[in-house]
Amino acid sequence: MGWAERVASVLLGCAPAGLSRVVPMMCGSCANENAFKAAFMAKAASRRGGAPPSPEDLSSCMRNAAPGSPPYTVLSFEGAFHGRMLGCLSTTHSKSIHKVDIPAFDWPTAPFPRLRYPLGQHAAWNAAEEARCLAAVEAALARGGGNVAALIVEPIQAEGGDFSASPAFFRSLQAACKRHHAYFIVDEVQTGCAASGEFWAHSAWGLPTPPDAVTFSKKMQLAGFFCGPELVAKEAYRIFNTWMGDPVRMLQLEAVLADVRDFDLAQNAAHTGAVLQTGLLELGAKHGGAISAVRGAGTLVAFDAPSAAERDALVASLRQAGVDIPVCGERTIRCRPGLFFTERHARQFLGILDGVLGEAGEA
Amino acid sequence: MGWAERVASVLLGCAPAGLSRVVPMMCGSCANENAFKAAFMAKAASRRGGAPPSPEDLSSCMRNAAPGSPPYTVLSFEGAFHGRMLGCLSTTHSKSIHKVDIPAFDWPTAPFPRLRYPLGQHAAWNAAEEARCLAAVEAALARGGGNVAALIVEPIQAEGGDFSASPAFFRSLQAACKRHHAYFIVDEVQTGCAASGEFWAHSAWGLPTPPDAVTFSKKMQLAGFFCGPELVAKEAYRIFNTWMGDPVRMLQLEAVLADVRDFDLAQNAAHTGAVLQTGLLELGAKHGGAISAVRGAGTLVAFDAPSAAERDALVASLRQAGVDIPVCGERTIRCRPGLFFTERHARQFLGILDGVLGEAGEA
Numbered sequence: 086m087g088w089a090e091r092v093a094s095v096l097l098g099c100a101p102a103g104l105s106r107v108v109p110m111m112c113g114s115c116a117n118e119n120a121f122k123a124a125f126m127a128k129a130a131s132r133r134g135g136a137p138p139s140p141e142d143l144s145s146c147m148r149n150a151a152p153g154s155p156p157y158t159v160l161s162f163e164g165a166f167h168g169r170m171l172g173c174l175s176t177t178h179s180k181s182i183h184k185v186d187i188p189a190f191d192w193p194t195a196p197f198p199r200l201r202y203p204l205g206q207h208a209a210w211n212a213a214e215e216a217r218c219l220a221a222v223e224a225a226l227a228r229g230g231g232n233v234a235a236l237i238v239e240p241i242q243a244e245g246g247d248f249s250a251s252p253a254f255f256r257s258l259q260a261a262c263k264r265h266h267a268y269f270i271v272d273e274v275q276t277g278c279a280a281s282g283e284f285w286a287h288s289a290w291g292l293p294t295p296p297d298a299v300t301f302s303k304k305m306q307l308a309g310f311f312c313g314p315e316l317v318a319k320e321a322y323r324i325f326n327t328w329m330g331d332p333v334r335m336l337q338l339e340a341v342l343a344d345v346r347d348f349d350l351a352q353n354a355a356h357t358g359a360v361l362q363t364g365l366l367e368l369g370a371k372h373g374g375a376i377s378a379v380r381g382a383g384t385l386v387a388f389d390a391p392s393a394a395e396r397d398a399l400v401a402s403l404r405q406a407g408v409d410i411p412v413c414g415e416r417t418i419r420c421r422p423g424l425f426f427t428e429r430h431a432r433q434f435l436g437i438l439d440g441v442l443g444e445a446g447e448a
Numbered sequence: 449m450g451w452a453e454r455v456a457s458v459l460l461g462c463a464p465a466g467l468s469r470v471v472p473m474m475c476g477s478c479a480n481e482n483a484f485k486a487a488f489m490a491k492a493a494s495r496r497g498g499a500p501p502s503p504e505d506l507s508s509c510m511r512n513a514a515p516g517s518p519p520y521t522v523l524s525f526e527g528a529f530h531g532r533m534l535g536c537l538s539t540t541h542s543k544s545i546h547k548v549d550i551p552a553f554d555w556p557t558a559p560f561p562r563l564r565y566p567l568g569q570h571a572a573w574n575a576a577e578e579a580r581c582l583a584a585v586e587a588a589l590a591r592g593g594g595n596v597a598a599l600i601v602e603p604i605q606a607e608g609g610d611f612s613a614s615p616a617f618f619r620s621l622q623a624a625c626k627r628h629h630a631y632f633i634v635d636e637v638q639t640g641c642a643a644s645g646e647f648w649a650h651s652a653w654g655l656p657t658p659p660d661a662v663t664f665s666k667k668m669q670l671a672g673f674f675c676g677p678e679l680v681a682k683e684a685y686r687i688f689n690t691w692m693g694d695p696v697r698m699l700q701l702e703a704v705l706a707d708v709r710d711f712d713l714a715q716n717a718a719h720t721g722a723v724l725q726t727g728l729l730e731l732g733a734k735h736g737g738a739i740s741a742v743r744g745a746g747t748l749v750a751f752d753a754p755s756a757a758e759r760d761a762l763v764a765s766l767r768q769a770g771v772d773i774p775v776c777g778e779r780t781i782r783c784r785p786g787l788f789f790t791e792r793h794a795r796q797f798l799g800i801l802d803g804v805l806g807e808a809g810e811a
Contacts, residue, residue, distance in 0.1 A: 171535030
């Protein structure tokens, strides 16, 4: 197989269903920002009825001025994290220390659902919460007056506190985007590559058509975005840079993908995640609510402590007991194990957590 | 040597004189944009007298609003190329097709000198041209009302047409930046790593103090920026991402640097570039002005054809004769050989060019 065929085979071999094109990059920020650029270009081309940029477009953009530099925006969610370059940082709203003192595009936001868990006990409240957020999305798209080129969303708002929403919510988001001619971009930088129990987390949503773009990085070793033909610029080199990805990282991805397939690691994540969630729910009951709001997909599992202080104390105790585990949001602990984390490891972790919670209860 | 020591030894071992810190990244766009971020943060900290961001700063930035998202700008030059992410694309002004349809920050520009060659025959005109551009820079900095956080400049405007300026011009730029409290960022993504005849092209300028930041990528294998302590944020993780450079690429850089040292490749570039320029001047005289405006530093040499059409015909003929050579600007051909391009290769190229120009003259 020649190199070009190998690139196509590796990268398109793991493409989300229905997306036939890939634009490789080197990091998640570049992946998201180039997906934005693709959306901006497609929107502009569509507005021109497919015609190329006018002489006025071409001259004004050289001065960073309209109409060549259009007032297009990307709609994002409060609590989202999409990277730290100046474009994608304008769609990041997880921690102020990431954003403060940096100029930003005046782009709109909408609230992301803050569901209550267990889901089954809060069905009505959660439905109302998702409806509230969808109404805000709809309003932001309408207020944009056709200038909202894209909406970007994470399957799980990771940095923001491991919040997610129902498959129906994501289907409604896509429908709202279609109504307002905004491209629907799914940021799978953190969720992609099997950890959610599916290779791509958005596969669980039952979307009637594929997202317009799906961005990736992290576990995928290299980065970039998948899309359909609509988001590929007609003119050459409009999305381009010196590297356009990294062959070494692609060879690493090839090896990762072989293991994901040979060891059925998506299924492993689904099974191990179920063991984790069941065990965490049991520990929550056993230790009188010391942990709650158990949630997640695959091994992307999270749970809450009663307060930030109790969360931090718990994390410190876990570290003393040999478990280094990350936090996010206000009082959340999140599991982010590697793809080879199995039921055996999950049970080991649950046992250690049980012991630490027991000691905390006695103290 | 441990890994941390090796990283410090490789990256700081090639640092520009006077710059003691390095922030590694993976591409030139990320290098430039993170240098901008460092400048924005330092400017904001300086405005606050060193105090941390206020509660209002921290809350407003989450809505992409002032004062937390300040109206700071980066001043750049017409014809400049600093990358294609949304921040650095607002400082890129070389080709409209790179910019059109993409939202931009409303950041200022100034003209970059368009010197006439040979320099010795146009001294008065060139001095006036540089003075005109410096006055425009001074005016843009003054108009910025303290919001111009940085000025970014390439030693040679490469994409824009291989234009450069005198060492005195760059010294004056730095002085203007100091007067207006704007950081002076030198983009050495294309010029860095020995090709200019110095390891860093700005070393030839005789600056009284180092630039505030020097960005790098391309030949350096990995990317990032060098700076002094002033541009390092006091708070951790304000400039951060998943990768922060690439260890594989750093090992490649280590090997490149060993060859640059062992084979004295900066000196080779200086010598070979002189052979190239002398030969090109002779060919210009021999072939009645078919090539002109011979210019450059080290092997970063360029020359002009009488028109775009004649330039393109010359490039096509050279390709037929076995020389693949890039173009830039309106009617410019630029040499961008590898670091192992020696006098022997230069003479071979000059011989082929002589033949092609002779045939064109007979046609």
